[in-house]
Amino acid sequence: MSGEYQKAYDRSINDPNGFWGEVAEDIVWIKKWDKVLDDSNVPFYRWFTGGVVNSCYNALDRHVDEGNGDRLALIYDSPVTGNTVRKYTFRELRDEVAKFAGVLAGQGVVKGDRVIIYMPMVAEAAIAMLACARLGAVHSVVFGGFASNELAVRINDAKPKVIVSASCGIEVNRVIPYKPLLDGAIALSDSKPEKTIILQRPESPAELKAGYDLDWAAEMASAKPADCVPVAATDPLYILYTSGTTGEPKGVVRDNGGHMVALKWTMKNIYNVKPGDVFWAASDVGWVVGHSYIVYAPLFNGNTTIFYEGKPVGTPDAGAFWRLIAEHNVKVLFTAPTAFRAIKREDPNALLMKNYDLSKFTTLYLAGERTDPDTLEWAMKALDRPVIDHWWQTETGWAIAANCMGLEQLPVKPGSPTVPVPGWDVHVLDETCNDVKRGDIGAICVKLPLPPGTLPTLYNNDERYKKSYLSEYPGHYATADAGFMDEDGYVYIMARTDDVINVAGHRLSTGGMEEVLAKHPDVAECAVVGVADSFKGQLPVGFVCLKAGVDRPYEDITKELVQMVREQIGAVAAFKQAVVVDRLPKTRSGKILRGTIQKIADNEPWKMPATIDDPAILDEIKDALTGIGYSDARKGA
Numbered sequence: 001m002s003g004e005y006q007k008a009y010d011r012s013i014n015d016p017n018g019f020w021g022e023v024a025e026d027i028v029w030i031k032k033w034d035k036v037l038d039d040s041n042v043p044f045y046r047w048f049t050g051g052v053v054n055s056c057y058n059a060l061d062r063h064v065d066e067g068n069g070d071r072l073a074l075i076y077d078s079p080v081t082g083n084t085v086r087k088y089t090f091r092e093l094r095d096e097v098a099k100f101a102g103v104l105a106g107q108g109v110v111k112g113d114r115v116i117i118y119m120p121m122v123a124e125a126a127i128a129m130l131a132c133a134r135l136g137a138v139h140s141v142v143f144g145g146f147a148s149n150e151l152a153v154r155i156n157d158a159k160p161k162v163i164v165s166a167s168c169g170i171e172v173n174r175v176i177p178y179k180p181l182l183d184g185a186i187a188l189s190d191s192k193p194e195k196t197i198i199l200q201r202p203e204s205p206a207e208l209k210a211g212y213d214l215d216w217a218a219e220m221a222s223a224k225p226a227d228c229v230p231v232a233a234t235d236p237l238y239i240l241y242t243s244g245t246t247g248e249p250k251g252v253v254r255d256n257g258g259h260m261v262a263l264k265w266t267m268k269n270i271y272n273v274k275p276g277d278v279f280w281a282a283s284d285v286g287w288v289v290g291h292s293y294i295v296y297a298p299l300f301n302g303n304t305t306i307f308y309e310g311k312p313v314g315t316p317d318a319g320a321f322w323r324l325i326a327e328h329n330v331k332v333l334f335t336a337p338t339a340f341r342a343i344k345r346e347d348p349n350a351l352l353m354k355n356y357d358l359s360k361f362t363t364l365y366l367a368g369e370r371t372d373p374d375t376l377e378w379a380m381k382a383l384d385r386p387v388i389d390h391w392w393q394t395e396t397g398w399a400i401a402a403n404c405m406g407l408e409q410l411p412v413k414p415g416s417p418t419v420p421v422p423g424w425d426v427h428v429l430d431e432t433c434n435d436v437k438r439g440d441i442g443a444i445c446v447k448l449p450l451p452p453g454t455l456p457t458l459y460n461n462d463e464r465y466k467k468s469y470l471s472e473y474p475g476h477y478a479t480a481d482a483g484f485m486d487e488d489g490y491v492y493i494m495a496r497t498d499d500v501i502n503v504a505g506h507r508l509s510t511g512g513m514e515e516v517l518a519k520h521p522d523v524a525e526c527a528v529v530g531v532a533d534s535f536k537g538q539l540p541v542g543f544v545c546l547k548a549g550v551d552r553p554y555e556d557i558t559k560e561l562v563q564m565v566r567e568q569i570g571a572v573a574a575f576k577q578a579v580v581v582d583r584l585p586k587t588r589s590g591k592i593l594r595g596t597i598q599k600i601a602d603n604e605p606w607k608m609p610a611t612i613d614d615p616a617i618l619d620e621i622k623d624a625l626t627g628i629g630y631s632d633a634r635k636g637a
């Protein structure tokens with residue numbers, strides 16, 4: 001081992017000003033910072049205060065100005081639209097973005113205004129994001145799999161001046177009209193955007209309301225390009241809503257300066273790519289992976305990024321990833337383990353891989369959920385290349401723990417995303433905020449300050465930021481993940497400590513689903529738990545108690561509940577199972593024992609909680625689980 005990792009790590013913790021100040025020289029600044037780390041308003045740390053920048057300039061114009069305008073910036077590859085492939089050089093992408101910034105400016109969008117982007121995986125989603133960045137407007141991308149209600153909640157919080165959307169998305173071979181969902185959301189929300197801009201797609205064009213819904217293509221045809229607007233390093237670049245304990249999502253804020261500095265550094269030091277390399281994050285632009293590693297980081301670093309409108313399987317088969325890697329000379333692929341589980345399930349011997357030339361491909365990175373050792377081993381064997389698990393969150397914007405391949409390759413330990421990345425002072429704490437012994441499980445926390453590029457606060461909600469992340473372990477950021485560190489400092493992530501579950505790499509709130517179930521007129525109380533699933537990681541299952549006197553068939557009620565979650569949260573919640581039970585297990589103080597239900601369902605060892613009000617209720621839960629196919633449930637007792 002070269003020691004490069006340890007050297008960088010120690011410096012980042014002992015001298016954060018020196019470390020990040022040097023790294024920041026890699027960014028083009030309009031005015032350099034006065035302070036690298038500003039700790040004048042603890043616990044609200046800020047990075048690069050006094051600095052003036054533009055994120056779009058650093059993603060696009062910079063490369064043109066430095067003579068690399070003809071390099072490929074973005075490849076749009078869409079098997080769901082008849083194998084469309086469209087390529088943009090940095091110059092072409094800059095010109096499109098400048099024009100769309102002109103369209104937004106023409107609608108009165110200025111620095112600080114919010115713009116919601118509700119789009120499928122088309123290049124125009126990146127164009128809209130970067131156009132906001134160009135103007136200093138704050139984008140908030142909403143994942144296309146969310147239904148009207150979820151979109152409305154985000155509209156109410158962000159209060160966008162304009163919403164940019166598309167007429168439809170395409171899920172394998174199913175066309176999903178977006179416009180009715182958008183109209184529904186606007187109707188539901190109290191804060192009405194002044195205009196919408198709609199990208200019309202031939203698969204299902206939308207009806208536009210004259211004067212309110214503007215047509216993307218028509219507006220672009222007459223737009224005047226807009227220039228980059230200088231913004232403070234500490235100004236917000238975007239808000240990205242993510243699931244928390246309740247149905248009210250958290251608006252994670254990202255700044256401009258720290259975000260650019262950190263993300264560009266990760267491309268070289270974690271992902272080991274250099275400008276010109278093709279980097280593909282097979283995720284969705286609606287998630288943090290899409291923000292950081294489909295759009296911003298690769299472009300800051302002068303890499304070619306890929307917008308893939310397709311799935312790992314079914315578009316058309318389990319060889320889809322290998323086709324893209326071969327056709328576009330992908331060097332690094334980043335995706336969620338669930339995508340590899342999907343491929344493994346359809347093509348267990350990776351036979352389809354043999355049809356493609358993967359000689360340019362070097363490394364696979366996995367994140368978004370735990371990588372099970374089976375999938376890790378399968379991927380390593382099939383690819384015969386390093387497979388790197390790394391751990392992070394929407395809030396952090398980049399990896400907390402990883403094998404930093406650009407610094408030094410450390411040995412892989414299956415089940416661990418390796419070690420804390422430079423910048424992250426990771427501690428595993430007990431309830432009294434003391435470090436537990438190596439090997440013992442505790443709450444994984446990060447000693448403040450968090451490195452650049454992480455959330456400075458929650459949108460318009462400093463109090464919730466403090467309460468959610470900083471109050472439980474004073475002086476630390478609580479990740480809400482539990483786990484341990486081994487003797488070598490390797491981190492192991494075991495479970496969430498809140499009501500967040502991870503379904504096919506998508507972060508969802510069981511609390512949010514419970515809020516939907518509770519609205520059903522026949523439901524008296526309910527609990528949703530995430531049970532283990534060998535394909536999607538976890539799946540939500542609902543347990544409901546009905547109001548006295550309800551005598552409708554249970555099957556009708558559970559079908560309605562499934563439909564309600566689909567309509568109000570979205571298909572992406574994958575909420576397909578609900579059961580009626582007479583009672584829910586509770587502590588004597590009335591707290592529902594979700595953790596125990598989950599353990600029973602997962603067939604994990606569990607102890608009878610000392611505080612349970614009536615132990616017999618757990619038998620009913622076991623029977624209910626057996627009734628819906630968790631037939632091993634009884635073994636847990």
Ligand code: COA
Pocket residue numbers: 120143144145146169171176282283284287289311312313335336338339342367368503504505506570571572573574
């Ligand atoms: N717009 C509309 N609907 C969407 C959608 C979108 N953008 N994305 C997903 N959905 C729908 C799906 O069509 C599906 O609907 P269905 O219940 O009618 O079948 C439902 O939401 C669940 O979708 P998904 O979780 O994607 O499951 P899937 O079975 O269609 O595909 C995988 C499974 C593994 C192929 C897919 O989840 C995947 O590629 N996951 C990678 C996850 C990822 O990128 N995570 C980000 C962090 S890295």
Ligand code: AMP
Pocket residue numbers: 242288366367368369370371389390391392393394395417479480481493495496502505506507
């Ligand atoms: P998200 O905010 O959607 O990125 O989800 C973040 C959560 O996903 C984390 O808090 C973890 O619970 C989980 N997660 C992400 N990456 C990993 C990983 N590599 N190993 C285990 N869990 C992970």
